[in-house]
Amino acid sequence: MRQMTLVDLLALADSNSGLMDGTMGPLRSVIASHDVVVGIWPDRAQPEGWGTRVLKGLPVVQEAAKSIADYQCRLTAIRCESASQARGLALIFGDQNDHSAGVAVDARRSGPSDA
Numbered sequence: 001m002r003q004m005t006l007v008d009l010l011a012l013a014d015s016n017s018g019l020m021d022g023t024m025g026p027l028r029s030v031i032a033s034h035d036v037v038v039g040i041w042p043d044r045a046q047p048e049g050w051g052t053r054v055l056k057g058l059p060v061v062q063e064a065a066k067s068i069a070d071y072q073c074r075l076t077a078i079r080c081e082s083a084s085q086a087r088g089l090a091l092i093f094g095d096q097n098d099h100s101a102g103v104a105v106d107a108r109r110s111g112p113s114d115a
Helices: 006-017 024-032 058-066 084-091
Strands: 034-040 050-056 073-081
Touching: 006 024, 006 034, 006 073, 024 073, 024 084, 034 084, 050 058, 050 084
Parallel strands: 034 073
Antiparallel strands: 034 050
16 A cells, blocks of 8 residues: 555545535534544645644554554545644544544554555
């Protein structure tokens, strides 16, 4: 399994932008249906012009980083307007909050692959 690139994250965020209708429903749905959600926003201070922040799933990212095996999880990205907005979304929808309507993240994540 190849690593996600900035281009991949932008494509995911653009795809999710098409689902947004100005209400919280689609945003909640996208976040709840993924193990890892990354916020991405324009940031001229960054070398590639984009800032990123894990909004949900930091423990999953940390677990995957320690694994020598391929690690599979449901990952997506959401466009944010700024680092402040990403920080706010992480506070509202992050790992310490019950945002997935009673469905445990681990129940849907496959973890390290057997391959």
